[in-house]
Amino acid sequence: MQEHDMTFVRAEMINAQTAPVSERGVLRWLRTNLLSTPLDIVLTVIGVLLVIAFVPPLLNWAFIDAQWTGPDRSVCATIAQGGVQPEGWSGACWAFVNSKFEQFMYGRYSFDERWRVNLVAAIFVLLFIPLLMPNAPYKALNAVLFFFGVPVIAFFLLVGGYFGLPYVPTQQWGGLLVTLVISFVGIAVSLPMGIVLALGRRSKMPIVKMVCVVFIEIVRGVPLVTVLFMASVMLPLFLPAGMTFDRLLRALVGVALFASAYMAEVIRGGLQAIPKGQYEGADSLGLGYWQKMILIVLPQALKLVIPGIVNTFIGLFKDTSLVYIIGMFDLLGIVRQNFSDATWASPQTPMSGLIFAGFVFWIFCFGMSRYSIYMERRLDTGHSR
Amino acid sequence: MATDSTHLPGPAATSRSSALNNPQVRSIIAQVVLVVLLALFIWWIVGNTTDNLRRQNIASGFGFLDARAGFDVAQSLIPYGSNSLYRQAFLVGLLNTLLVAVTGIITASIIGFLVGVGRLSRNWLIRQICMVYVEVFRNIPPLLVIFFIYLGVLSALPGARDSLEVGIPLGIQTPFGLIGWDDTIGFNAWLNNRGFFIPRPVFNEGSWLILAGLIAGLVMSVLVYRWARARQMATGEQFPVLRTSILLILGLPLLAYFLAGMPVDVDVPVKGNFNLTGGVQVKPEFLSLYLALSLYTASFIAEIVRAGILGVSRGQTEAAYALGVRAGPTLRLIIIPQAMRIIIPPLTSQYLNLTKNSSLAVAIGYPDLVQIGQTAMNQSGQAIEVVAIWMVVYLTISLTTSVFMNWFNNRMSLVER
Numbered sequence: 001m002q003e004h005d006m007t008f009v010r011a012e013m014i015n016a017q018t019a020p021v022s023e024r025g026v027l028r029w030l031r032t033n034l035l036s037t038p039l040d041i042v043l044t045v046i047g048v049l050l051v052i053a054f055v056p057p058l059l060n061w062a063f064i065d066a067q068w069t070g071p072d073r074s075v076c077a078t079i080a081q082g083g084v085q086p087e088g089w090s091g092a093c094w095a096f097v098n099s100k101f102e103q104f105m106y107g108r109y110s111f112d113e114r115w116r117v118n119l120v121a122a123i124f125v126l127l128f129i130p131l132l133m134p135n136a137p138y139k140a141l142n143a144v145l146f147f148f149g150v151p152v153i154a155f156f157l158l159v160g161g162y163f164g165l166p167y168v169p170t171q172q173w174g175g176l177l178v179t180l181v182i183s184f185v186g187i188a189v190s191l192p193m194g195i196v197l198a199l200g201r202r203s204k205m206p207i208v209k210m211v212c213v214v215f216i217e218i219v220r221g222v223p224l225v226t227v228l229f230m231a232s233v234m235l236p237l238f239l240p241a242g243m244t245f246d247r248l249l250r251a252l253v254g255v256a257l258f259a260s261a262y263m264a265e266v267i268r269g270g271l272q273a274i275p276k277g278q279y280e281g282a283d284s285l286g287l288g289y290w291q292k293m294i295l296i297v298l299p300q301a302l303k304l305v306i307p308g309i310v311n312t313f314i315g316l317f318k319d320t321s322l323v324y325i326i327g328m329f330d331l332l333g334i335v336r337q338n339f340s341d342a343t344w345a346s347p348q349t350p351m352s353g354l355i356f357a358g359f360v361f362w363i364f365c366f367g368m369s370r371y372s373i374y375m376e377r378r379l380d381t382g383h384s385r
Numbered sequence: 386m387a388t389d390s391t392h393l394p395g396p397a398a399t400s401r402s403s404a405l406n407n408p409q410v411r412s413i414i415a416q417v418v419l420v421v422l423l424a425l426f427i428w429w430i431v432g433n434t435t436d437n438l439r440r441q442n443i444a445s446g447f448g449f450l451d452a453r454a455g456f457d458v459a460q461s462l463i464p465y466g467s468n469s470l471y472r473q474a475f476l477v478g479l480l481n482t483l484l485v486a487v488t489g490i491i492t493a494s495i496i497g498f499l500v501g502v503g504r505l506s507r508n509w510l511i512r513q514i515c516m517v518y519v520e521v522f523r524n525i526p527p528l529l530v531i532f533f534i535y536l537g538v539l540s541a542l543p544g545a546r547d548s549l550e551v552g553i554p555l556g557i558q559t560p561f562g563l564i565g566w567d568d569t570i571g572f573n574a575w576l577n578n579r580g581f582f583i584p585r586p587v588f589n590e591g592s593w594l595i596l597a598g599l600i601a602g603l604v605m606s607v608l609v610y611r612w613a614r615a616r617q618m619a620t621g622e623q624f625p626v627l628r629t630s631i632l633l634i635l636g637l638p639l640l641a642y643f644l645a646g647m648p649v650d651v652d653v654p655v656k657g658n659f660n661l662t663g664g665v666q667v668k669p670e671f672l673s674l675y676l677a678l679s680l681y682t683a684s685f686i687a688e689i690v691r692a693g694i695l696g697v698s699r700g701q702t703e704a705a706y707a708l709g710v711r712a713g714p715t716l717r718l719i720i721i722p723q724a725m726r727i728i729i730p731p732l733t734s735q736y737l738n739l740t741k742n743s744s745l746a747v748a749i750g751y752p753d754l755v756q757i758g759q760t761a762m763n764q765s766g767q768a769i770e771v772v773a774i775w776m777v778v779y780l781t782i783s784l785t786t787s788v789f790m791n792w793f794n795n796r797m798s799l800v801e802r
Binding site: 032033034036040043044047048050051204205206207208211217218220221222223224225226229230233234236237238239240241314318319320321322324325332336339347350351354355357358361362365366369 | 412415416419420423430433434436437438440506507508509510511514520521523524525526527528529532533536537538540541741742743744745747748755759762768769772775776779780783784
């Protein structure tokens with residue numbers, strides 16, 4: 001007796017079916033990224049409210065209601081404030097930035113000599129870009145030209161007084177020019193000095209070690225403002241009578257010393273992270289101290305701390321704005337100084353000028369941080385855990 | 386085997402090599418040279434300085450601290466008049482520095498932790514908002530943020546007559562019209578171009594009871610914490626310490642307030658035609674420095690917190706879940722303690738950075754230590770002494786914070802093999 005056979009074997013494949021609506025496309029993205037839990041929904045609502053509260057007014061202010069060109073403050077002031085705008089108007093005064101743009105870049109550098117600044121900038125950019133590109137040829141020559149050639153050329157071109165170029169005193173320098181000069185010199189000085197200080201701090205010679213520790217800890221323990229005041233007020237006292245220092249040079253000394261101490265600590269972190277075996281391996285090959293450091297330890301250590309080094313550079317770049325406090329006009333300083341210009345004084349001027357300055361600083365710092373992330377990935381040899 | 390004696394290392398070779406190649410001798414020579422150079426340098430500087438001071442007729446020494454300062458200070462936590470001494474002026478400056486540093490550190494920590502956690506949120510919108518915040522503030526100079534708030538925001542506020550009331554808005558204006566109600570829950574706090582006016586509590590007779598309640602609450606919380614810990618160690622049972630402590634710390638002063646017959650009045654700022662009267666005025670200088678430092682430092686703290694949380698390996702969470710620990714306790718007992726180990730050292734240096742950045746006060750005229758020092762320097766010409774005072778004070782703050790944070794860090798760190 002045979003029972004009825006209920007087994008069923010499917011002979012053909014079922015065609016692939018699309019996922020349920022809630023699991024694909026926009027809906028899925030919304031569900032997982034914005035509305036997954038009740039708390040998530042609350043957060044999304046708060047986020048949307050924040051965006052609505054800030055973004056449209058900001059766009060309105062910065063673009064739609066903004067004044068891009070104009071002869072003086074009247075375009076940026078309401079009728080009650082002595083301008084032409086209707087009551088209740090509020091918008092960015094880019095006309096102010098527009099008319100002062102040259103000043104923001106060069107400071108009071110004489111008009112006829114500004115081609116020199118442009119030339120230096122062009123040389124700088126031409127040598128800097130291939131240096132940044134890892135695949136560009138002639139790296140060594142490029143680096144030597146950039147770190148030793150550019151400063152010399154820049155000095156003769158910017159300061160002048162030689163080869164028939166008129167002398168431009170540094171009191172007339174200003175704007176982005178000063179910001180870049182101070183940061184370039186600060187970076188170029190602080191890296192080698194930081195390496196020397198870091199090596200000194202890890203030296204086996206007690207006195208060398210002590211001197212480095214004291215220097216690093218004192219400089220890192222005090223604010224840059226006090227170091228700058230020291231450089232501007234006390235340096236003249238320390239020098240013999242009659243020997244004077246240029247004010248820009250004083251600021252440079254202060255910034256470079258300050259940055260070196262921070263750089264030293266970053267590099268020390270890298271030195272400490274190199275396994276002992278590397279030092280011992282170099283010793284057993286018979287390398288001397290400097291050979292060991294330059295050929296074996298430093299290349300590995302510096303690579304490890306690239307993010308830290310770039311962060312120090314970014315910090316240094318931002319800190320150059322502090323020279324305003326000792327009476328120099330870097331980008332931020334010159335923008336700030338122009339607020340008191342009666343031709344352009346309006347309630348919108350400070351905000352517009354500061355946002356412009358902030359944007360310029362932001363571009364440089366953001367660029368540096370992105371480049372560091374890129375280099376970090378490129379140099380990653382897969383040794384880190 | 387043909388051996389050549391000259392190729393063999395031996396005592397003969399050592400004796401022939403110069404003592405200059407001996408590492409110990411070389412190190413001693415190097416250090417002696419360094420010491421001599423340093424000594425010469427310092428001697429040269431001291432010589433020049435004494436010469437210069439003699440020529441400028443400046444008497445060196447800290448005697449000037451006991452002279453009359455003769456300048457006014459805009460904001461002071463202790464009684465100070467133009468007849469006060471330099472000594473007192475510096476104290477005012479130090480207290481102002483500490484005030485802005487402490488309030489700034491607290492605010493920056495709160496914002497920083499929120500934003501740092503927000504950057505890891507599952508919610509895409511919150512993640513983006515937090516990222517924009519961090520990337521904007523991390524990449525602009527703090528001085529610019531200070532100027533922005535001081536000149537761009539606070540100076541552009543209306544005058545006293547049109548002061549803005551601070552409160553929770555019940556609706557927001559959008560391009561599509563108003564969402565919610567056109568109303569705010571006011572705090573009796575007003576904002577105008579002269580600063581931020583907030584209500585001031587007036588403590589009448591019997592207020593000491595509230596303070597006593599607060600102290601009792603704190604002491605009892607500590608006792609409860611110890612008892613709960615001991616009990617957990619002995620029996621494994623947990624006790625809701627946090628909830629109990631909050632209840633004690635808030636409840637006892639509140640109880641004392643009612644027991645003492647509600648002795649606290651509030652002095653509310655009242656809007657007049659030309660100024661606000663009553664309440665406490667928070668000066669725009671303090672407000673902008675405090676807000677700028679908090680917002681700026683918070684962006685760094687957010688990155689530190691994010692790195693700390695990411696630094697705890699995923700296996701820790703998985704292991705906790707495998708053991709049946711729920712999500713809340715996993716975060717509280719497993720993730721956060723380990724993340725704190727990573728967070729605390731860089732957090733310390735951010736706190737120190739904030740304290741040091743408070744010296745930017747000099748740019749907007751908030752009377753901190755550096756600003757007062759600068760005024761004193763201009764008046765008395767005692768540059769070296771003033772710079773020495775700055776350095777000693779900031780170094781003391783730095784070293785004290787480092788010592789405290791190292792102690793805290795040691796307590797937090799896991800005891801490993």
